[in-house]
Amino acid sequence: MRVLADAVGPALEEVLSGMGIADEVWTGLLGPATVEEHGDLALPCHRLAGTLHRQPNDIADDIAAALGPMLSGTAGVSAVSGFVNMRADPSWLAAQVMALLPDDRLGIAVEQARTVAVDYSAPNVAKEMHVGHLRSTVIGDAIVRMLGHKGHTVYRENHVGDWGTPFGMLIEHLLDLGEANAAEELSVGDLDAFYKQARAKFNSDEAFVARSRNRVVLLQGGDEETLRLWRILVDESMRYFNEVYGMLGVLLTDDDIMGESNYHHLLPVVVERLQASGVLEDSEGAKVVYPPGGWLNREGEPMPVIIEKADGGYNYATTDLACIIDRVERLDCDDLLYVVGSPQIQHFEMVFQVAEQAGFMGEAHNAVHVNFGSVLDSDGKILKSREGEVIKLVDLLREATSRAEQAIAEKNPELQGAQREAVARMIGIGAVKYADLSTERSKDYVFEWDRMLAFEGNTGPYLQYAHARICSIFRRSGIERSSARDASITPAQPEEALLARRLVNFAAVTDATLASYSPHTLCTYLHSLASSFASFYEVCPVIAAGDDATRDSRLALCDLTARTISTGLGLLGIESPEQM
Template sequence: MSLRDLLSARLGAAFATLAGEPVDPLIQRSAHADFQANGALPLARKVQRPAREVAGEVLAAAELTGLATGEVSGPGFINLTVLPDALDRMVAAMAVDERLGVPMTQDPEPVIVDYSGPNVAKEMHVGHLRSTIIGDCLVRVLRFAGHDVTGISHTGDWGTPFGMLLERLVEIGEAAAAHELSVGDLDGFYKAARLRFDSDPAFADRARRRVVLLQGGDAETLRLWRVLVAESQRYFMAVNEKLGVLLTEADYMGESFYNDRLAEVVHELDGLGLLRPSDGAQCVFPAGFTGRDGGPFPMIVRKRDGGFGYSATDLAAIRYRIKELKGSLILYVVGAPQSRHLRMVFAVAGEAGWLRWPVRAQHVAFGSILGEDGRMLKSRAGRAVKLSELLDEAVSRAAALVAEKSPQLDPQERAEIARAVGVGAVKYADLSTDMVKDYVFDLDRMLAFTGDTAGYLQYTHARVCSILRKAGGFTGTPSIVDPAERALALELLAFPDAVQEVADEFQPHKLTGHLRGLAVAFTAFWDACPVLRASPPVRESRLVLCDLTARTLRHGLDLLGIHAPQRM
């Protein structure tokens, strides 16, 4: 149990006794004490008593012996100061815990995280960045919390565009197509196919026939399609390796996977009386969704020509994830513009009886990445920025900075650090932003070793590692006296709360904010408290804090998918 949770439990029991029911003490960090409990104010309004009086009764009844002292302040706040012995004990316990005080969940469940989702024969661009790294962070945190997590990349590998793509492959030959795709020129391949489709009627006719062959299961067409998918997947994995995410080939599940399940979806929805004809199409009209005219808004399940659109595929996917994968929590890490569509998918799944408590589905929405002009980030040529090129640019700039600051490092180590710093900068800038907000992509700011950046956290970690190397080991126990030591200890003990908040709320910026606060607290500690030159008992105690800081920064950054070099 974290320090905040322990205080909450002690005060919560006193609140419950007074109220006759559970009450959240509303404990948070405070500038006036170590913590502040604000629960007396809403409870006072409910019982119609003065808040200071309620707070005083709660404080008098709370069992805080050996843990903290408290006082009532202001209109009814309860200020709490942790006792020195309690702080020492909790830091000592954290120091010998491999999990750094983060408990395993008492209620593990099967969680499915849908993220990344690139399209076959199209390059991953900056628009895929947020989904991929936010999803990767959530997979890491939820697994660490003890849940059984399945990551799925819902790739676009089916549909009418594949007619022209396959005809392009046939036209230039498999060897040439494989080479073109293997060097990462997926956009070039796609654009060439589109140009041929738009300019050559004969090619367009062959492409349309190829779609029919593909959907009809023609063996040769399916073989060619698999070549296209395999080459694209090799490219996806190369980008994922650069980005340092956990996605494997087994995590890619294309739209084609659900083809055999689409008819089942239609049959089941029809049997439940949810399907209604509309302009020749088969639709579901989920409650609460209206069009511009104020009338019911349809989700098209089967088109008038008998084909299936992406809505049918998404319904088949959520049905499969619930019924066959047995997921009880399904997270869709998808851009905010898809909010209405996903709400309709969830609504239809609910009306069909698939999505019922305790099974939940949640859209983890995120905003856009903007250029310095405040518009959607584009290349100078006006195209979407390729993710691979963006990462290469970040690593290249980081390499120049590392070479300038640490010329004594050997070339291989400089290259490894540059990759960690460059990729880490891109990831951290994204994860440290409240997801629903847009943010401006600025590599110069991202790569800085000061401010709210990955570089600052990585540099702090490297600095602590240097101290520990010079110390050559330590065997002491914490004895926290100096205010800067105390501030650092409280930040360290808050790590479990930050991890839990991400696991509960799916907001990575809660963890980045904590790690930033920890790095700032260590910097203040380092400035105020000599470590290696201190007297032996003090030195040993401060080395415990240093070691915990390094481990917490390293582990916290790892949960974000960011590497923490030991030297910089």
């Protein structure tokens, strides 16, 4: 509990410095009490025993005795088996919660603005978006929202795969189909079929292969007609991606597209600058850089980053270096975030090392690979679009929405028509997003329909349900939400006190979430908040509370809980319906 730690800090410092304990020693020991009955904060004293030459129990007793009077009105202090425990005083807690009531930001501070580029989503033109693309898009979206809320300047960078050798093949297939037919084919959203047809011809038809190779040369050379055809592929794909983004409700727009083709003209510049900085070497006809990480290949020989291939072509790493230059020098970014899967850990480590070595980034720049685990099939293999039938993202989202609509029809038949559809969308999409955001991002997970579409337990709908119930209380009481905000809060019942404790932690949890770019931290918190609300809801009648003071206090707790849930879910890119 950060607010309590801040509040008791000065008193602890006074007592412990009097005992000859340095600040950095005890601040490292102070933490949340691991046993809830003991309190909110604990200071284990066992490690002090050596330096003070006394028993941990005696040390804890002495600290507690000195601290107790000083913290009167803030926290109750006790000593148990070598731990000093501090429990927030109900009146102090009430004051903290009441301070949040009029605060639109619910305690979340605006920070000194940094400029941050977030690279995420990055689908491939003329390829289907499948469930594997979900994580980058959803995690990136949450990080973008949180950064913005903290006052930072954020550049959303959608690094679309819109360039490279497959486009020769794709353009020739487009011509074979005829432009109008091809556009039709693409707009239906069956990108996989289009890609597979092209690939099949490429594998079986030599004339087609020759045309494709020639077409790549024309594309690279800037041939106008070829570029026009390429544009059709890109535009049709982007139209489809935007449809998916619309269903998902993420912030990405056409303005955020910075595909690989945008960096194409910079690639020779990357080579020149690496050359100039003296790190570029020749190896087997290719131009390479050996970053300082001690990387080895299969044969145990030093492994380089390939900047320019022996045939004069460029690699992925070269484009990433061009991106770094662009983001640092044109956008003036402090932080570069890459929301990209874990298999590319080594790639990014090497690229970052090259960028530092060549002076593209300095001490002030902070490049982070926000990696995430793979989506696996039921055999534990990575879901790949090339083999087998892959679940299309749109199908997952449609299924989620339709299951949600079915659930509403059963559980709340009064919701009808367009309103029901809108709520079904919020619940269905919220469930899918929450399922993806709520586990630690670096872990792999096995894709299961029922896991992604669960509406019970630790799920998005559970949090939305708590929110909707609160809205319902206000609807029935006829009391305006805003009128609850100058109430006096008295957390008399244990359920009320627990709810208050959780509410007060929101800002600290949000900061911790952003510090590690781990949306699951916020998810875990919001679930515990919703859970403590549900317990409160069972035992603390609000509208039918015995007296006005209790009712107003509870209404204020409800209002604050609803705002915390909707703000928290909002930071994750999940909506909070008022009814469900």
